[in-house]
Amino acid sequence: MSDKPIHANLFTWPADNPSLLGGLCGHCGEVSFPAQSSCRHCSGTGSSVIELGDRGTLWTWTVQNFLPKPPYVTDQTTATFEPYGVGYVEMPAGVRIESRLLTSDPEKLHIGMPMRLVIERFSRNDQGGHNLSFAFDCLEVS
Amino acid sequence: MDVAIVGIGLHPFGRTPSMSGLQQGAAATRAALADAGVDWSDIECGYGGSQDGGNADAIVNEMGLSGLQFTHIFNGCATGGSSLHAAYTAVKSGEYRNALVLGFDKHAPGAFNASPADWGIDDWYGEIGLMLTTQYFGMKIQRYMHDHNISEKALVAVAEKAFHNGSINPTAWRRQALSSEDIMASTMISHPLRKYMFCSPAEGAVALILCSAAEAKRYTTQPIFLNATAVRTRHYGSFEVFSPSQPIKQADSPTVIASQAAYQQAGIGPADIDIAQLQDTESGAEIIHMAENGFCEHGEQEQWLRDGHTQIGGKFPVNTDGGCLANGEPVGASGLRQVHEICVQLRQQGGARQVPGNPKTGYTHVYGAPGISGVTILSR
Numbered sequence: 001m002s003d004k005p006i007h008a009n010l011f012t013w014p015a016d017n018p019s020l021l022g023g024l025c026g027h028c029g030e031v032s033f034p035a036q037s038s039c040r041h042c043s044g045t046g047s048s049v050i051e052l053g054d055r056g057t058l059w060t061w062t063v064q065n066f067l068p069k070p071p072y073v074t075d076q077t078t079a080t081f082e083p084y085g086v087g088y089v090e091m092p093a094g095v096r097i098e099s100r101l102l103t104s105d106p107e108k109l110h111i112g113m114p115m116r117l118v119i120e121r122f123s124r125n126d127q128g129g130h131n132l133s134f135a136f137d138c139l140e141v142s
Numbered sequence: 143m144d145v146a147i148v149g150i151g152l153h154p155f156g157r158t159p160s161m162s163g164l165q166q167g168a169a170a171t172r173a174a175l176a177d178a179g180v181d182w183s184d185i186e187c188g189y190g191g192s193q194d195g196g197n198a199d200a201i202v203n204e205m206g207l208s209g210l211q212f213t214h215i216f217n218g219c220a221t222g223g224s225s226l227h228a229a230y231t232a233v234k235s236g237e238y239r240n241a242l243v244l245g246f247d248k249h250a251p252g253a254f255n256a257s258p259a260d261w262g263i264d265d266w267y268g269e270i271g272l273m274l275t276t277q278y279f280g281m282k283i284q285r286y287m288h289d290h291n292i293s294e295k296a297l298v299a300v301a302e303k304a305f306h307n308g309s310i311n312p313t314a315w316r317r318q319a320l321s322s323e324d325i326m327a328s329t330m331i332s333h334p335l336r337k338y339m340f341c342s343p344a345e346g347a348v349a350l351i352l353c354s355a356a357e358a359k360r361y362t363t364q365p366i367f368l369n370a371t372a373v374r375t376r377h378y379g380s381f382e383v384f385s386p387s388q389p390i391k392q393a394d395s396p397t398v399i400a401s402q403a404a405y406q407q408a409g410i411g412p413a414d415i416d417i418a419q420l421q422d423t424e425s426g427a428e429i430i431h432m433a434e435n436g437f438c439e440h441g442e443q444e445q446w447l448r449d450g451h452t453q454i455g456g457k458f459p460v461n462t463d464g465g466c467l468a469n470g471e472p473v474g475a476s477g478l479r480q481v482h483e484i485c486v487q488l489r490q491q492g493g494a495r496q497v498p499g500n501p502k503t504g505y506t507h508v509y510g511a512p513g514i515s516g517v518t519i520l521s522r
């Protein structure tokens with residue numbers, strides 16, 4: 001497989017039902033993303049990696065309307081750039097995650113709406129595949 | 143020992159291609175010395191900083207190698223506030239009779255290009271396109287507008303006021319007034335914030351001369367007293383820029399903490415303040431900061447802006463010089479510009495932008511990356 005996560009340990013991969021990965025502090029119980037060995041809340045060390053799941057609600061959002069400068073990794077140009085959404089998604093595990101959003105239409109984004117995790121091929125890599133990022137999409141409620 | 147500002151100097155903000163950042167700093171220093179009627183060789187110590195304009199202590203190469211104690215300070219967006227605080231404590235302690243505070247900068251055009259490693263974040267954060275301050279400001283005000291029922295009209299009103307004030311300030315960068323239609327027609331940068339709702343990196347310099355209040359009359363007939371200076375950093379749970387995640391439980395912002403510390407030092411409250419300079423990196427920031435500094439309740443800003451309370455003729459003028467929106471943001475100088483403007487207003491030297499009614503007290507507030515805030519309270 002030439003599609004590769006942009007960074008290890010952000011989400012379970014490969015997986016049929018991927019989940020975000022976070023850190024749970026053994027001292028104070030705070031949840032972090034990405035997982036880090038020392039705690040930003042209590043400065044304790046010794047956290048364990050936990051699955052944060054794949055569902056959340058949109059806490060806030062914006063739309064990236066221009067092509068970011070490096071270090072953004074993209075094969076798009078100013079002419080081919082497609083805006084992408086950015087938001088914080090509140091996870092039931094007890095943390096808000098900043099993420100790309102598949103939806104960039106401001107009419108379709110609402111604070112409080114349910115969201116689901118997707119793994120997005122957000123750019124091409126140099127091995128003929130894609131760079132994979134975690135992202136969220138609006139959850140279709142049937 | 144109380145501390146007074148007895149000299150102020152400013153090199154115009156915007157773009158000065160013929161001068162380095164340091165040379166702009168020297169121009170501001172010479173203006174402040176002339177204003178205080180003091181020679182460079184009489185200055186006992188100095189504190190100053192710049193992000194992209196070089197080392198502030200190199201000012202001696204421009205001003206003269208007088209042997210003064212000079213400390214270069216860099217503290218992100220609070221560089222000016224931190225320099226002022228250091229000078230304030232140096233004079234207050236009685237160790238020095240006077241002090242220079244200097245801030246200058248010269249940034250390349252375009253948005254700041256931040257590197258994740260400098261902020262303790264892994265590269266992936268920038269690689270997937272999240273390392274942009276504009277996104278943070280958009281998301282912060284989006285949530286704030288949702289929580290406190292603030293409309294897009296309020297964002298437009300702040301920008302319209304800024305460019306109006308800039309148009310009557312001879313040292314502002316953006317001197318063209320803009321209508322609400324112009325602002326609404328400008329490009330959407332990061333929802334809900336449009337191009338004319340954001341400030342840009344720029345150039346400029348400000349210098350202040352401080353001395354003990356007891357000696358102030360030797361320098362000037364119009365001393366401005368520094369009743370408080372406070373600089374504070376973020377707590378866990380404050381929503382700050384470049385945060386891959388944040389906890390559910392939110393904490394008070396560094397602005398709230400710095401503000402409360404300053405009121406306590408000065409022994410007065412927000413109702414005692416006549417005019418303010420509030421950080422307006424973008425329109426939404428000014429709105430949030432009106433409430434975070436205690437001047438109105440969260441949500442009241444909509445009414446305040448509709449009624450023009452923060453305009454020059456209003457009941458509580460904010461950013462009378464056009465703020466960051468009309469002056470740009472040379473990081474090292476920006477916080478000191480705010481103090482300079484309050485001094486101008488309290489001395490009744492504002493010309494076309496002078497606040498009526500003889501204001502007696504003023505307030506300045508900077509806020510910025512990585513979650514730092516500086517507040518001063520001034521009076522005449």
Ligand SMILES: [Zn+2]
Pocket residue numbers: 025026027028029030039040041042043044
């Ligand atoms: Zn902990």
